[in-house]
Amino acid sequence: xxxxxxxxxxxxxxxxxxxxxxxxxxxxxxxxxxxxxxxxxxxxxxxxxxxxxxxxxxxxxxxxxxxxxxxxxxxxxxxxxxxxxxxxxxxxxxxxxxxxxxxxxxxxxxxxxxxxxxxxxxxxxxxxxxxxxxxxxxxxxxxxxxxxxxxxxxxxxxxxxxxxxxxxxxxxxxxxxxxxxxxxxxxxxxxxxxxxxxxxxxxxxxxxxxxxxxxxxxxxxxxxxxxxxxxxxxxxxxxxxxxxxxxxxxxxxxxxxxxxxxxxxxxxxxxxxxxxxxxxxxxxxxxxxxxxxxxxxxxxxxxxxxxxxxxxxxxxxxxxxxxxxxxxxxxxxxxxxxxxxxxxxxxxxxxxxxxxxxxxxxxxxxxxxxxxxxxxxxxxxxxxxxxxxxxxxxxxxxxxxxxxxxxxxxxxxxxxxxxxxxxxxxxxxxxxxxxxxxxxxxxxxxxxxxxxxxxxxxxxxxxxxxxxxxxxxxxxxxxxxxxxxxxxxxxxxxxxxxxxxxxxxxxxxxxxxxxxxxxxxxxxxxxxxxxxxxxxxxxxxxxxxxxxxxxxxxxxxxxxxxxxx
Amino acid sequence: xxxxxxxxxxxxxxxxxxxxxxxxxxxxxxxxxxxxxxxxxxxxxxxxxxxxxxxxxxxxxxxxxxxxxxxxxxxxxxxxxxxxxxxxxxxxxxxxxxxxxxxxxxxxxxxxxxxxxxxxxxxxxxxxxxxxxxxxxxxxxxxxxxxxxxxxxxxxxxxxxxx
Numbered sequence: 001x002x003x004x005x006x007x008x009x010x011x012x013x014x015x016x017x018x019x020x021x022x023x024x025x026x027x028x029x030x031x032x033x034x035x036x037x038x039x040x041x042x043x044x045x046x047x048x049x050x051x052x053x054x055x056x057x058x059x060x061x062x063x064x065x066x067x068x069x070x071x072x073x074x075x076x077x078x079x080x081x082x083x084x085x086x087x088x089x090x091x092x093x094x095x096x097x098x099x100x101x102x103x104x105x106x107x108x109x110x111x112x113x114x115x116x117x118x119x120x121x122x123x124x125x126x127x128x129x130x131x132x133x134x135x136x137x138x139x140x141x142x143x144x145x146x147x148x149x150x151x152x153x154x155x156x157x158x159x160x161x162x163x164x165x166x167x168x169x170x171x172x173x174x175x176x177x178x179x180x181x182x183x184x185x186x187x188x189x190x191x192x193x194x195x196x197x198x199x200x201x202x203x204x205x206x207x208x209x210x211x212x213x214x215x216x217x218x219x220x221x222x223x224x225x226x227x228x229x230x231x232x233x234x235x236x237x238x239x240x241x242x243x244x245x246x247x248x249x250x251x252x253x254x255x256x257x258x259x260x261x262x263x264x265x266x267x268x269x270x271x272x273x274x275x276x277x278x279x280x281x282x283x284x285x286x287x288x289x290x291x292x293x294x295x296x297x298x299x300x301x302x303x304x305x306x307x308x309x310x311x312x313x314x315x316x317x318x319x320x321x322x323x324x325x326x327x328x329x330x331x332x333x334x335x336x337x338x339x340x341x342x343x344x345x346x347x348x349x350x351x352x353x354x355x356x357x358x359x360x361x362x363x364x365x366x367x368x369x370x371x372x373x374x375x376x377x378x379x380x381x382x383x384x385x386x387x388x389x390x391x392x393x394x395x396x397x398x399x400x401x402x403x404x405x406x407x408x409x410x411x412x413x414x415x416x417x418x419x420x421x422x423x424x425x426x427x428x429x430x431x432x433x434x435x436x437x438x439x440x441x442x443x444x445x446x447x448x449x450x451x452x453x454x455x456x457x458x459x460x461x462x463x464x465x466x467x468x469x470x471x472x473x474x475x476x477x478x479x480x481x482x483x484x485x486x487x488x489x490x491x492x493x494x495x496x497x498x499x500x501x502x503x504x505x506x507x508x509x510x511x512x513x514x515x516x517x518x519x520x521x522x523x524x525x526x527x528x529x530x531x532x533x534x535x536x537x538x539x540x541x542x543x544x545x546x547x548x549x550x551x552x553x554x555x556x557x558x559x560x561x562x563x564x565x
Numbered sequence: 566x567x568x569x570x571x572x573x574x575x576x577x578x579x580x581x582x583x584x585x586x587x588x589x590x591x592x593x594x595x596x597x598x599x600x601x602x603x604x605x606x607x608x609x610x611x612x613x614x615x616x617x618x619x620x621x622x623x624x625x626x627x628x629x630x631x632x633x634x635x636x637x638x639x640x641x642x643x644x645x646x647x648x649x650x651x652x653x654x655x656x657x658x659x660x661x662x663x664x665x666x667x668x669x670x671x672x673x674x675x676x677x678x679x680x681x682x683x684x685x686x687x688x689x690x691x692x693x694x695x696x697x698x699x700x701x702x703x704x705x706x707x708x709x710x711x712x713x714x715x716x717x718x719x720x721x722x723x724x725x726x727x728x
Contacts, residue, residue: 118579122582122583122586126633127633180636181574181635181636182633305627305630306624306627306631309623313620
């Protein structure tokens with residue numbers, strides 16, 4: 001049957017089982033919107049800014065493991081979306097972003113709302129396409145979903161000129177994709193897996209360090225089994241939280257710039273390191289030279305060969321899907337009854353417990369001013385550690401990562417790689433839509449929240465009962481902290497002057513606002529907010545302006561060179 | 566160290582910019598880059614001359630392989646290989662220099678492919694260093710214009726790069 005490009009587009013989304021499209025209409029996508037309007041299988045969610053559309057699709061994907069889908073118009077629609085796309089790219093989130101383009105005959109003419117979408121997005125997508133022929137819409141969208149969700153996932157942009165959406169072609173949706181240029185490795189090399197086990201057996205001070213790859217690769221249960229079976233200490237990166245149950249005693253907390261003392265010390269002093277779906281980035285190991293002052297054997301499992309031996313030289317590289325590799329590794333370990341040197345392991349754990357005893361996350365619990373850590377801790381207790389928590393970027397993000405103990409994967413939703421302020425609220429939109437009955441909390445600060453505050457309107461339209469915890473210290477807290485430590489207390493432009501009344505602001509959007517100014521009011525306020533199951537509640541906490549995030553590894557320093565409380 | 570990397574990639578609009586964008590975004594050197602379709606018109610073959618430490622070259626080949634349009638990548642410098650570059654040089658050729666220029670072209674096995682009363686255009690093929698040597702051998706002031714293709718490379722013997 002002959003269909004228009006727009007009809008084909010909608011049919012493709014239906015074939016892919018797309019539940020939600022997050023988007024914003026405009027001239028170049030009018031035919032696409034017209035077809036979306038005529039059906040109700042694929043639901044469209046209208047955001048208030050294209051950045052929000054991408055973050056919402058991103059939050060949807062992070063919390064479900066499905067591909068997130070967004071639809072924006074040409075020109076400014078695309079440029080507004082770029083921050084969202086780059087955010088997803090840095091954290092390897094599978095998205096398909098459909099962008100309108102001016103008609104093919106107008107491309108290159110500096111037409112109204114024209115921009116070089118493929119050119120602008122190229123460095124921040126896994127791949128992108130310009131569809132110039134209506135006959136290629138179906139096969140391109142099929143490829144886009146395939147590329148986005150396989151291998152190391154990532155965002156894929158499909159740019160469709162307006163005239164192509166009105167041209168007609170026969171619709172046929174391909175069953176599968178075969179590309180000679182794209183064949184991601186799945187299974188790990190058997191010989192390398194054997195070598196990894198040999199290295200682990202010989203370990204006196206083993207350590208497991210895992211990142212977002214364990215979450216994306218759906219390998220949390222394999223990781224948990226392996227760690228418990230061999231009695232290993234385990235740390236997660238910011239992106240990897242929830243990959244290993246945070247309340248388990250094998251878990252040493254997050255590592256890195258604001259990681260725990262015990263995680264960073266164990267990372268620095270281990271003799272065999274098993275790295276899984278992580279990339280040794282600057283915020284994790286600090287200065288690589290310092291990291292290499294201690295000799296250790298590194299085993300690295302990752303689906304992306306270019307992540308291996310990029311910042312640190314690896315001894316046993318294993319390229320493959322982390323879940324498949326861990327399954328194979330577990331099979332062999334279980335079959336052989338592999339055990340580590342018991343005495344050595346005991347000594348190592350004794351050392352680790354000494355480090356843990358340092359209680360590096362302690363803070364003043366009797367403070368007369370609200371401590372931000374206390375807010376997160378209370379949030380954790382009231383939600384029984386079972387909420388989906390999104391965050392923005394800065395001090396509040398680090399406190400949420402430190403004080404909310406994630407026992408399950410896909411519960412912690414934050415912009416780790418790009419560090420995008422404004423991510424938290426729109427991401428929560430996607431998470432709440434994906435999980436209608438679940439508790440979704442957005443931990444933010446008064447600076448970050450204002451970067452995408454317009455999405456409060458989206459929340460109203462779709463009745464999303466998100467709970468926003470605004471840690472309001474009237475500073476861009478992380479900027480202020482660096483200025484205090486490294487720039488002689490000169491707080492250049494980091495003070496947030498002329499803030500809105502957030503309670504009234506929330507109310508003007510039709511939501512509930514609560515201001516909390518005293519520590520004693522924190523718990524009742526959070527309780528009340530979460531008891532309002534069908535309403536969005538904006539909690540504005542007046543927090544300590546001088547509080548800093550500890551531990552901290554200053555830029556360029558090594559893992560064991562932390563500033564402690 | 567200097568490396569010569571061969572890439573087979575889908576002959577699609579924008580494929581070249583994915584490669585050149587990768588090099589600029591990650592701060593890798595490009596000494597030269599040549600590209601043209603192969604006998605199979607759906608594929609392009611690219612030769613990139615680059616330099617860097619072993620770690621950097623390893624990353625370059627991995628990052629190239631990661632590009633969705635790239636089918637195969639080979640570091641030709643890993644084994645025996647041949648490389649050739651084409652240069653066209655326009656030189657002043659008047660008076661006694663006219664005969665001298667013809668002789669130099671012959672010595673370097675170049676061919677004069679365009680002649681006017683005042684100048685020659687010489688076509689020269691070889692490794693980059695041979696082309697450099699020619700330019701050094703002739704009188705610098707007689708050079709009016711040069712254009713070089715950058716190196717193309719191929720493995721020796723049965724080293725074959727194909728799909």
